[in-house]
Amino acid sequence: EQDLAINNFTTVNLPYVSVTLCDKTGNCQTIDHIVVDTGSYGLRVLASAVSSLNLPATTTLGGGALAECATFLGGFMWGGIHNATLKMAGETATDIPIELMTDPSLPSTAPAGCQSPGGDIGNLNGIGGNGLLGVGQFVEDQGSYYACVGGASGSCNATLVAASNQVSNPVAYFAADNNGVILQMPAISNYGQKSATGTLTFGIDTQANNSVAAYKILPADGLGNFTATIAGQVYSQSFIDSGSNYSFMNLSGYNTNGYGDYAPPAYTSLAGTLTSNNVLTSPAIPVQLGMINTIMLNFTSFTAFNDIIDPGSPGTADLGMPFFYGQSIAFLIYGKQVAEGVGPFYGFH
Structure with a gap:
């Protein structure tokens, strides 16, 4: 709203x-x-x-x-x-x-x-x-x-x-729930919707509602980064950022439209993996990123979109708010330790 x-x-x-x-x-x-x-x-x-x-x-x-x-x-x-x-x-x-x-x-x-x-x-x-x-x-x-x-x-x-x-x-x-957060957002249509209501939960493994035991864990390096491989392209300084309203990365083979957004001829799903830069034994986490030409979207009535990607900085994939829809993502603070590992790490469910 x-x-x-x-x-x-x-x-x-x-x-x-x-x-x-x-x-x-x-x-x-x-x-x-x-x-x-x-x-x-x-x-x-x-x-x-x-x-x-x-x-x-x-x-x-x-x-x-x-x-x-x-x-x-x-x-x-x-x-x-x-x-x-x-x-x-x-x-x-x-x-x-x-x-x-x-x-x-x-x-x-x-x-x-x-x-x-x-x-x-x-x-x-x-x-x-x-x-x-x-x-x-x-x-x-x-x-x-x-x-x-x-x-x-x-x-x-x-x-x-x-x-x-x-x-x-x-x-x-905070007194107790002080080691991280979980941001959960619902799945939405590939053509967007008027709004979406999620949940910001404080703490990791400190209460019954913030356990990450079932999450896929991605250890981050000392800068909070990891390597994203998207559509065969490698971005070694990647991160997940709800403050970025689009996702940002340089993609070869795709043109941009007049708004500067990538504009595939039809809705496109980009397959990829997320891997740790510093914990080499950590398994790769598969991901799918949606991408659509934004001229097909209704920005007059809708505010939530899961498939907008713009060009970004070299070597970086900024997985912004579109990446959050349809999942819960945990963020463990640097130096904090839980059963699943030591922060900083990301968790996905």
């Missing part, structure tokens, strides 16, 4: 949740249309979405306001670091660093060192919602941090920051 804040443009394959944020006085606010992103780490919210909360800026040792430039495949997000308590589905992450984008206490223009080909996407249109919830396989986001002085008309300089002040995966701060 869309709320009034974002119904003036089309969103496609964006998995939304609502989060509740609280300040230190106990005042809380629930923010809807937060995009679940398994390819990043930490919560980033539009400052305008938490206007009722008192979330003082985190300061550096020199007294400046701490800010971050977080880079993504599609651009960058610039914002101030503030602490808040996050609540979701009975879980609580107390007093964790989050990023407030379009923070009025910072210069609106990011520093020269904070640049990405896609530009600033830390806004309603760039995100497609009110924020981004990064729940991937690592804890700290390892972004570029700045100390800012002089408020909105001031300046910012790069600075080092302790891990405790970095924007971090909130799941790691």
